[in-house]
Amino acid sequence: MFRLLSMLSTILAFLTLIILTAGQNCESPQFKVTTYSTQDARLTTESAAQLEFTVKCKNGKQPSNLYADINGQIIPCAQSVSSPGKYYISGSAATPKQLARGRISVKLYDDDSYSALRKARADDAVKAVKPFGEVELICSGASYGPWLPSEFFAVIVFGAIWWIAYRERSKILV
Amino acid sequence: MFFERSVVFLAILSVALGQTDDEESFLFVTKQTINRFLVQNKEFTIKYGLYNSGPTTVYNIHLNDAHSFPADQYELLVGTLSAKWERLNAGTNLTHIVVLKPKQSGISNSTYAIVTYQKSEKNTDVQKTYSSEFGDVYIMTSREYDRRFSSHIIDWLLFTAMASPCIVFPFFLWFKSKSKYEALVTKEKSSKKAQ
DSSP, X not given: OHXXXXXXXXXXXXXXXXXXXXXXXXXXXXXXXXXXXXOBTTTBSSEEEEEEEEEEOTTSOOOSOEEEEETTEEEEOEEESSSTTEEEEEEEESSGGGGXXXXXXXXXXXXXXXXXXXXXXXXXXXXXXXXXXXXXXXXOOOBOSOSSOHHHHHXXXXXXXXXHHHHHHHHHHO | OHHHXXXXXXXXXXXXXXXXXXXXXXXXXXXXXXXXXXXXXXXXXXXXXXXXXXXXXXXXXXXXXXXXSOTTTEEXXXXXXXXXXXXXXTTOEEEEEEEEEEOXXXXXXOOOOEEEEESSSSOOOEEEEEOXXXXXXXXXXXXXXXXXXXXXXXXXXXXXXXXXXXXXXXHHHHHHHHHHHHHHHHHHHHHHHHO
């Protein structure tokens, strides 16, 4: 009787351990990302960029919180209240150069890796923390409008026409 | 004597009770637009900044601004108007960007966003705060914006099409008479040579 009870309790303990650990972490997450960056630089004073992504985990769990590493600063990701499962990372840059055309890689951390990151003090330890995932921000670069205004071409074309006419006229008049 | 002492005592008591608790933080929220102009059917970018001033972390932050931008007047392109964050550490700040597209032109009024948060993880008392607002804004029609900023190529092509009769017709007359004159000159030369 006693042996049965102890066996049962060990099995129960083992099972609870499995359930507790299996449900917590998100295994091999997959990200679906949409990025946005300011297109028209004449319309805005600063450049803004945003990453919107959804996370899909192998075991169906959603990470409760995610933190993003932007330029060395770890900030929490915003989550949508109306549609759960969507995360947002936003940023703005005063000069368009900081959000120039290209790709910026953003590391993501979940609760466990974030606490590990906070505990790490030395630079090596900080680098050794394995991030939850990594997403890319694709900046298309803000445009300032066409390089040469259309008036420039209009002046060139009509000026050329005038010059040809003037040349012929001076040939006749002379 | 007794009166003075009691006044002093009351003063000390009021100062001691009136001081805000050092342990709590306060969240400041700014709401501003980074657009120079607001144009109908063009992107309207709003930046929310959340600043945690104070020594402690705030938790469970909810930002709700859906009432400022009703769906019939604005279309949501990027971001969400109701967002939440789990925590904001002391002394740090957050930015949230929302991009809308105004459907109508004219003067539009926008109010402040409502932000709720908890000052501590255990205490579930929700603190409500309001963001700053940028008040009345004028949304110009896309025609007004194009008049100043579009590339005008179509306008120039139309202008060329309208001006071309004035240029082509005299050119044609001149060219006809010039070719006739040159034909005459070469005829004369060849006849002179023959003589």
